[in-house]
Amino acid sequence: MTVLLGQNIAAAATPAAAATHRPSDGSVHSWDLSTGVDGPGTRFVTFLSGCPLTCLYCHNPDTWKMRNGKRTSADDIIAEARKYTKFIAASGGGATISGGEPLLQPVFAGELLHRMKHELGLHTALDTSGFLGVRATDALLRDVDLVLLDIKSWDRETYKKVTGRPLQPTLDFAHRLADLGKEVHVRFVLVPGLTDDPANIEGVAAFAGSLGNVSRVDVLPFHKLGEGKWQALGMNFTLHDTPSPDPEQIAFAKGVFEAHGLKAV
Template sequence: MHTCKGYINAVESFGSVDGPGLRYIFFLQGCPLRCKYCHNPETWQGTGGTEMTAPEALAKALRYKSYWKNGGGITVSGGEPLLQAGFVTELFTLAKEQGVSTCIDTSGAVFSREEPVFSRLTSLLAVTDTVLLDIKHIDMSKHRDLTGQGNGQILAFARYLAEIGKPVWIRHVLVPGINDDAESLAKLSSFVAGLGNVQRFEVLPYHRLAIHKYEELGIDYPLPDVPEPTKEAVAKAEAILRTSEYQGYKR
């Protein structure tokens, strides 16, 4: 009996950057963070969007299965997918029965070793092939300033994923003047190098494409004067982070 419904903000049929191969992506409602550069502010609220059961969601995705070459499959993003862990676990369990690759794109901000959260997350990870983990800032206080929350749970989640050997792609949105200084990047590089389960390390350049969403929602855009990083700045960050050393998965 399927009892869990997911709140889905949007879907993308042919995602090419959120996990291996081509992927069907579900963007879920709800997020505990308020990142100043968030490009999906419409997902902040936990309800809304389209209600869907896991079988309904899988049926939508499976229409595109013939395109899932090179390890493609389903990715659940957000928002924060771990807030709807029950729904995602059910969806991924059904997907694995069909031989479909599963991936979550998460900040890890709700991780806890306390019950009942820990059991919910371990059940989800058991049917998850790859975790895309966004680390916003390595410094606790600067992370709080950037997102409204500290990074303790996020780094603990990264360590737990390493502990269980779960394949991970680390992602870092590079924001000029906020997390692009050499000291912060070097600390992040050291942290990621110590994990041992990281397949890819991606620098995602900050962009301003979501400003219109804030205007539509009547929210002040938090970074009105922050420019997008130059190609040189991105290359410099990639060099400090040694991203080229993580080649466990190649496109």
Template sequence: MGHTEHVVAVRAGEIGSMHSWELVTAVDGPGTRLTVFLAGCPLRCLYCHNPDTLKMKDGEPVRAEELVRRVRRYLPVFRATGGGLTVSGGEPLMQPAFLGRVLRGAKELGVHTAIDTSGFLGAHASEQLLDDVDLVLMDVKSGQPETYQRTTGRQLRPTLDFGRRLADRGTEIWVRFVLVPGLTDAPENVDAVADYVAGLATVTRVEVLPFHQMGRDKWERLGMTYELGDTPPAGPELVDRVRGQFRDRGLTVY
């Protein structure tokens, strides 16, 4: 395929940039999931454990129809476990046309679908695309704008708006919150996240994810500056306190 043809195919969503894929259980949605990691993300989270997914140009080109064929291959597994397809990243909404084609193909096969997103690019998601999404795994990285800016380099408002849009349309949401000592753990920041999440009627699960150093080596291999090298993991008492702040609002917490 020539360069011009490739560009046209990308714009049409026929070709996307993929980092990798894996088959996982009870991690990225219910049942056994085929989780596809797309390349490219507009955020620069200080704790990102997949910094090798940040740039679209570093991914491998893949056709939407090829991914749908892969989904078809695992239909017996999905039916037996109540699983399905999860598109993650990076940030899947960096490639909305491609994402939309893959989701449509999966739904035509009767497969449960999920996307894992920060919500920052929620405006890129058309109503048609969201009609093909059964579950959104939404990463709410902070409840306070200044902490969100420090953590991601971006603004908080688009994420908040996207979450409310999902709730208004009745889309199920699982919220993920990464707990980083000295960065996102302040009681007032957690309260802000919990208050926001409690106001979303379709949130059925909150996952408090303790910070870890597993991505540090990737940053070093990529020649990127890792600012959290001296940050300790979140201890049991801190994790319990934060989970309690969510539970106090009647939320189901893991």
């Protein structure tokens, strides 16, 4: 659930002041305060613009292109987050860098993570598909307390159909995170007729269960809340006639993950 206290950066950002150490800047879609699947507690979530994936069910297709974001400095984002640090800390929350795909802008994302963690003292999370995991330096990952890793399908053809990209880079990144002992929440969107095949769910669950660093799996029911954005952008939302999964389908998927020793919510 998103708490509507944020604002679109396009309407709010101001130029960064000159400094001896010039902070990085990046293309930012928006920021928000949220609770739910962006990490534990209340989170200050920064949504970066640009994504190499084109997921059929994406609820923010307006984040796909970097040019549609607002050029914003790290100072601007940190100043906004600073206003809420006491509230966030009281909830056991933190800061999440999301998108789009934040690893499309690894320098900017890295500075935000570093400053959120060390300057503001916040728990940090990186929300990523893992497709650009090779761009995440070891230094960047040292400033990440939690990775929210989207594994959208185990079946390779389905993954390519859903995202327009191959699955393997995500799996490679997942193994790297496991080797580093980095805590991971796997996120899996359950789409009837697309990702709900039992063998597909079993594949994701078996892989996640084998890693040893996955503390939670979020089984996210498909919804069509972003369809209006697709229409506004003149894009065809091909899942228009796809229903949301029913409670029995959701419970089945969670049961598969739990059978592999994983906490599924």
